[in-house]
Amino acid sequence: MFEKEFESFLKEQIKGASGQRLEMLGRDLTGTKKLLEEVLIPVLGTFDGLMLEFELLSLSGTKIYADVCHPMLRTVFEEDSFVTHAERITRDRFSFERARARSVAILGYTYFPYSRDELEKKPIFCQRNLYELIGRVGHVEGAGLLQLPVYEREVLRCGILRNEPFQLADVSKWLQLRREACRRVVRNLKANSLIESIGGSDFRCHKFRITENGVKLLHRR
Structure with missing residues (x-):
């Protein structure tokens, strides 16, 4: 194989x-x-x-x-x-x-x-x-990550290890939260330019991916 x-x-x-x-x-x-x-x-x-x-x-x-x-x-x-x-x-x-x-x-x-x-x-x-x-990727001792709520940190960590775009359903599985709560987490990450939408429209996004800013934040020491 x-x-x-x-x-x-x-x-x-x-x-x-x-x-x-x-x-x-x-x-x-x-x-x-x-x-x-x-x-x-x-x-x-x-x-x-x-x-x-x-x-x-x-x-x-x-x-x-x-x-x-x-x-x-x-x-x-x-x-x-x-x-x-x-x-x-x-x-x-x-x-x-x-x-x-x-x-x-x-x-x-x-x-x-x-x-x-x-x-x-x-x-x-x-x-x-x-x-x-x-x-150790995205370890909480990274200065930049300390400024983020724990749920947002976890989405960044899981998202970068996934190696491909993720959906709201994935975020819900990672955080063990309802979709509405996950939407708020995703919305905050987008507002800070740490993730970005792929496809969909201004009102409904299908997938997300980590931005360059998000990658840099995870690797900052």
Whole structure:
């Protein structure tokens, strides 16, 4: 099942790529595939929301590529082989990798690397690490979130982990509240530009999604 889903996912990624990213997607992705199979898909449950060879602009102005990125979670995942990233690395390459990690951090992404040995020998431990990371998304210690009522915080947290637009029925299930109460929560989030409507009309909205402001609020520390 994973093999077929991965092939379909890779084809979609290639279809939407161009330039150097397209070239990167044509290289050996054995390590990236291992990362997806052993950790990301078992934890996230879906390929939705993930991007392979995610392109970023480093602080020096050069393009850098992450093995896998979840833009909504603002997290970059990497599979690092000891041979290529440590044993045979040059001093210049070592410095480049450190600068690359700093660029990822300054651009507002969490850098979350795994070694090939960990993926092969300790997959459950690796999964547990990711569960812990996800659990900290939107943690109440984030200064911005403290300004929101608890129900609004929970809608943002559940919404960002869903990886796709959500409906009022979803909000009702998350909060265990009646639809009218959920409408008030959604209305407040929209008024603060933390979520936005998709489809429907000015009077009746069918679906909602987290805005860029909402994403930034969840990841503010």
